[in-house]
Amino acid sequence: MRLTEQEIATVLAALRVFQNLSEYENGIPEEVSDYFTEYVKLNDNQIDQLCERINNSDARPEDYSRCIFCRCLTTYLFLDRNGHPVCDSCWDERLR
Numbered sequence: 001m002r003l004t005e006q007e008i009a010t011v012l013a014a015l016r017v018f019q020n021l022s023e024y025e026n027g028i029p030e031e032v033s034d035y036f037t038e039y040v041k042l043n044d045n046q047i048d049q050l051c052e053r054i055n056n057s058d059a060r061p062e063d064y065s066r067c068i069f070c071r072c073l074t075t076y077l078f079l080d081r082n083g084h085p086v087c088d089s090c091w092d093e094r095l096r
Contacts, residue, residue: 005073012051019047069094 003011018041021029028036042050066073067087068080078091086094 008054012054015047015051015054019044 028041065085067090068084069090070087072087072089078086078088080086
């Protein structure tokens, strides 16, 4: 599975937030507890290792470009009438 840089940043940020949820019973908020009916939450060291694996994995896109508007890195691109790369968000907001 390939993820955009934005998606990878979101996953890594979510893992770090989740890592710091000690105020909840077992560190798991009720809103996401269904994900842990069969599994135990990763401990801090395991989350650190997972973040490292994601950072160094092939989940990162091999072929991506920067959107000319927002400068995000993405594999999901359209080309404007001049052939410049545009991400899907900017395409929807600016060019449709």
